[in-house]
Amino acid sequence: MNSSIQLELFVNRVMEELEKKLSESPREPMIDHSSTETVHASDPDVVTVKVPQPKWKEGLTELIESTPARIGVWRTGTRPLTKEMLKFRCDHAAAIDSIYGEVNANLLDRLGLFAVETRYGNTENYLKRPDMGRIVTEAGVATLRQACKPKPQVQIVVSDGLSANAIDSNLSDVYPSLLDSVDAYGLTAGTPFFVKGGRVAVMDHIGELLEPEVLVLLIGERPGLVSSKSMSAYMCYRPRNGTVESDRTVISNIHPGGTPPVEAGAYIGTLVLKMLERKASGIHLDV
């Protein structure tokens, strides 16, 4: 008991000293905790070399530019700098937040997407029972039967999957671009909607219900430490129960630092057209 009080006192003193030091050097603001945005939105074009007096600055810059991984972040003694450690923790927290987050309802309204749910129940269960994220609830099934145009040529579905953040960040760029592309190719899209708590293979259940020629599922990817906003587009020609993974085509890593969202939207339309022309998807579609 006694020793733990001592430790607390010690930590407090260290923090006080640190704060004093930080206030002496106001040139570098601490990470703004109010928004994870400041951490992620650091302009990818501007590379700051954190290594003091690098032997070869241009070479180091080139290496840092070549990867989004945390390289060349410098150290103090054998440990990372507090700022880097906090940034790492912050990115990790953002990843967790996007799993537990919810898609902005206004965004769905604005894009005219109504929502149904899978049998995921809650996020804890969603993580433990992927199978339950592959089936739409009975209420959802009834809604889809009533609201959706059956046997559409192209069915577009949006789901939060493992990152609500991904949908919030990219849907307003990818979705209209995809609609334009579908339209430009003279294809017709069915009634679009949002599935809460969806897994990729929810495509099969929806396929059984609505019998689309091609289904496009825009879904949040498993968040990583580089981006928690990455979205995938899974596409399948006539998805039905028993469809295997290799029948699906995917464009992944859709976010401003990866596959460019608007271009992805336009290209998904091209892939849909090819699937309709060749009546195939996944490994059976040569692109």
Next chain:
Amino acid sequence: MDPSWITSTGIDIGTSTTKMIVSRLKLARTSSALSLPRYEIAERQLLYASAIYNTPLKGDDEIDAVRLWDIVSDEFGKAGISKGDLKTGAVIITGETATKANAGKIVHLLADRSGDFVVATAGADLEALLAGKGAGADRRSNGTKGAVANIDIGGGTANAAIFQRGKPIGTVTFRVGGRLIRIDGNGTILQVSSSLRPWLEASGYRLEEGMSITYVDLKKICQSLCRTMLDYMSGIAIPSKDETVRALLLGKPLLEVPRLEECMVSGGIGRLMNERAPLTLSETAIHNDIGPLLAHALKEALANYPFRWVKADETVRATVIGAGTQSMIISGATVHLDPKLLPLRNLPVLKLEITQNLLDHPVNLEDFFAETMRSGANLYDTEASPPFALALSGMPILGYSSLQLISEYIVLSFSRYFPECGVIAVICESDFAQALGQALQRRIGPRKKVICIDQVRVEHGDYIDMGEPISGIMIPVVVKTLAFQSRVEVTGSFEPDDEGTR
């Protein structure tokens, strides 16, 4: 998709020699199956290199078209390829030959006869770049910290290209060449090119036709010539302070002379550097010029500078190999166009830089496009389809609404200044051509056509050629780069209030 190979040619018509090569280029997908498709030239193989011919001339200022075509068609025959086999390539006319009366006509004729997408090029800067790539200076610079220069020295000019970490950072041309002074085996001066006279005067040398010169004196001139050039390349001599440097530079100097780590020499002089040094006037004058002596004076001089001299991968064939293997690039694979409109040749580039500031102020953005189209209408034929290629750079990532805004203003301003045009061509630096293309098409209507390609970097004043799609999706593109130096002046930032004063 399996990699596909295409056949390419390069033809170099230089001051003293003409040569051609046939190569094949491997086009392969470089992006993963989960990404947007992207194709690049993954491999370049030299299939055939012709003999080196003297450039056929008719009199002093005309190229002999008939004999030139005989040489080229004969070599195509030896290489075993016909016109239909060639998918791409470049004919380049270099050095003083480019100043001959019929040079432009010849090079276009040759390009047309050689294949559908064989392009005609000229220009000292492009020549320097192609030679530098053919000599391997760009690849070499990937392995060095400092910059690597290649100086391609032929009969009439020396074209230097400087690369840093694989990227070209500057080109410069000197009036240095093996045939600028012609002599016979006894030391009688047969001819002194007018191109060299300013430098000779500035350096205090008097050379006249008919004069006799000793081996020692001629060697001194060659050494002095090399010193002037290398003093400039190493940053020792500055043109504004040194008359001899000014007299030796052809065209503009480099904006900034970078610190060179290595230097290589290609061209005819590069080859002669690898041969035995001439010890007498008669050994020097084997081609009735100073070439061999200049080469060895250069080799000796290079030892006195802080950069390393390294052997070029190719010497006399550097430019032609560069032309045959390095002139083509592949556009991004997600594009918007009608293949029937291709190929397109010699489209001038009008460049626009889109900034966040412009996107935040749509009124300025609208003015910006209108002003650009207006200047385009003054410069180019408003009835050509397309009259020019609009190049967009600046924003690596655009949102859907920004893209719509941009396409709206492009269509508005284009329709206003080019009402008769049936085709609009847009080149994006970043990957959004398909999305922008479909947005443009929606607005411009079905009667007009849109060509929109991306991931091609062009500059204001460049010319661009686009070939027919290879395997349906790869658009071959040749960018005919003009001077590096002129770029800064013409791509300056946009100032809306500037209109009246221009």
